[in-house]
Amino acid sequence: RYIWHYFCTFPKFNPVETCTSVTVIPEGVFQDCNRLEEIELCQGLIEIGDSAFSQCSSLKHVNIPSTVKTIGSFAFCGAPLQTLYLPDSVESIGDRAFCHGRFPNARIPPLVTTIPERVFYNCSSMFSAELPETITRIKGEHNNGGVFGACQSLRNVVVPPYAIVA
8 A cells, every 4th residue: 555655745746647567446545535536447456445435536537447346434535526437347345435435327237236335425426326237235314415416416327216315
């Protein structure tokens, strides 16, 4: 963590591109890296760890490759992402992975079966969310913030008929 975090102190740290031999972005490795504005994650990456890019207050764009299967809890929480594209390879997404994002819409990939608690909490610019028919469980009660809590602009979400909200 500390070697990667050291690079976050450089005056110019954009865009970053991970090398093809990287399969896991470890937990918290870029957390609080406030100079990071854009990152290109390369093919071969399988997992983005918990809080990997959490609180990167300047991170607006990230390219998630089609090899990623897991996005950890809080992975991009607090990063003001302006766009969000999740490839069909993604199988699981952690709690609060994208909270406080600034993207206008989100599409959950078809291999995801559970939407975690507060995954899009306070994404105030989100207008629509597309959930696949494969969703069987949506975690989080409304009084707990729910999946879309504090998403003031949200106007369009279709919940699959067999999904259990709990």
